[in-house]
Amino acid sequence: MATVSPFTIGIRSSSRPFNRRAYGHRTLVTYSILSFLLLASSSLLSPLPIPSTAMTSSPSLHLESRLRGALWGLFSGDALAAPTHWYYGGYRQVKADYGPSGITDYVKPAEFLAGSILNKSNVNGGGRGSFDRANGVSIIGDVINHGKRGYWHPSKSYHYHATLQRGENTLEAQIARVLMRSVTSTGGTFDADHFRKAYVDFMTTPGSHNDTYASTCHRMFFANMIFKKLPPEKCPDNDRHNVDTIDGLVLPTVTILAMGGRIARGEDPVKVREEARVMAERTAGVTRNSSALERASGTWSDLLLDILAADEGADAQQSLNKAARSFGLRRMPVPNGRDEMSACYLDGSLPTLLDMISKYSRKGDAWTGLLANANVGGENVHRGAVLGAALGASVGEENLGPQEMLGGLYEREKLAEEIDAFVRAVTRIENDL
Template sequence: MSAMRRSVSEAFWAMCAADSMSMPVHWYYDINDIRRDFGGWISGFNSPPERHPSSILTLSNTAGSGRTNWSSGAKRANVVGSVILHDKLELWNSSSGSIHYHRGLQAGDNTLNILCSLRVARTLVSRGFVDVSQPDARAAVLSDYVHFLTTPGSHKDTYAESFHRSFFADWQESKPTSPHEVLKFAEERSGMKTSSPFPDCQLDAIGCLPMILPFILLSASANEERAVSAAVEFVKLTHPHPNVPEYVTIYSRALHAVLGGASVREQAEQALRRLDAWDACQSFSRKAAKFSVSSEERLKVHQSAVNYLGMACYNKGALSSLFYLAHEFHDDPKGGILANTNCGGENCNRGAALGALLGAGGAHTGKCIPQEWKDDLRDAQEFIPDILKDIV
């Protein structure tokens, strides 16, 4: 296996591992709840508990983006329960305020966003796209995405974040399904939403990264501009917000460089400088260095850093936290994935992108995630071997 192919492989595995590790404590904003619910800090894959201590699932808008009480104007038809998440509407409407976002998943399962990412990769390699930056590649991916999300029983997750709900709230008006039709719909929708004087802030979120990861990973041998273009042109269709392309570009350049053998630590520093977060991160890094690598005291510094930089989904803060952890764990994918999980907040999508970066770098240095983790990742075991066998 070539060094670059090994880097792509490890990026996929680490992406899935980081998402699955964080899934039971996704959006735990009080990190003490992690220790309480799991008898200590997370150290392996777990099923989600029945109760989520800070769930606001029942406040989420079942007809589109955001929260129910944010919607205005004419009432739109539900997408949850009718177009997507066909058997989950009861949970979204539950009188209980503690429904876990990922009820239905088990230890080693991946969330909906990572399932979508794996399907992106499988579509791109099975269709034989040599250049995944081309419109036909985006069209094929979007057509498969529509089929997957609108097919009852296609996955077990309970939650679909705002970008899914927004996409299908608009999609249900004409219901395009063929690659050409879905691409045309998505491009027209993107143009309207991006130019709106009031863009949807819920789309300027770290959940924009999972589905673009395969476009970068499968462009590892292409030049940087083509790889970045592949990611940016696709994300415009799922997250039509004027800020998103800049953030996706920052991340994509870093991942593409690491796939080619660049230092994770150096790429993280460059990204943090672009995000105006380098000075703050240096301060936390110096504090962390005072404690032993595996100590709880050091973990607490990382938790404080993520809390300061951004625990939530919004891109600037989430990316700052992501690259801080990448810098600190540049040579330790396993440690970085566990730290990300135990920092709480939006740790699934942040973790998936962090995992891809650390996995890609670890392949070049011989620091990979444990084989037992790979063995326990059910969805990854189903997808990744087929994806890799079709990569030249």
């Protein structure tokens, strides 16, 4: 097994004092002097066994827990917030649809949503636009999001995720799973071509997911493929309004976590960070054409790797402040402010994301932070996914929160299998132990 200094990757040794109850004086005095002499004279006396609690845990195992925590946090943050996605009426609107306590657990999204702009969105491209088919084809319904076109009808007012079940993940998180499976298939590394093919296959396969909504970048990608006959690598696009957005950080998060696995394997953290930044940017570029998002992905990579490698219970404020400066934000993250709603655009969503990481990582409570995000409304689904990854990485799988955080996810068993396979692939821990 490769030797990794705990200092190198910021992991605290788990060596603990001897277990006095099992091996201390109260046990030893039960041996009589005679018994001791008999044992000694017969050369049968051997050193006491070292209790398991005294063994130093492998840094790979410690980081493995954080990787798992980050992935569970991503899926939990996404699914918890799906019912209140784009609730710009805030907590008052949340309570009106889901009861006086708001969101307290996973819940199925409402069928209808007053003020929904799904009915104004372009089914054949970015932003708002026509509901008409183009040359007999509708991107939404015929090419992707099969069977969901009726929910986008101009005369209707459906919730963006009306077709999801309780605890079911939205499309972007489902694509994150596609990326996880791609990374697993390629031996724990990100391969843009492999992922691109898997993405196209997933999106164009009927029944591959159950979400109603697809972001502008996906609609534009497949419009370019179908109407302009572009090859997949030329299909990422940008409407200069709805693409430079926080949902674009979800996929790079998976690649960053994969790179974190290389730190667990003992690779040079400085080189891993440099490469992770590049890989995160390339991941963002598979589905959208956004230089702003690529830059943000690089900064997000630095921050998430800092959180993964931090000592247990360490304050992330210094790393968060560094990220804020790199993002070009006007203020530093606030650890004790109110939880703020934001839209999808990076200049508004990034400050509130950093605020919530600062606040809830200090509390060591991922579940409470994700519930708060769900109850704020606004563009909270994709913020919830990346927030969940950061909070999950900070506490590890075993400290995520109550049982329902994992148990309430709609596809919990499949997620567990995919997370296990991903973590094994990126850490290669089975080959080292």
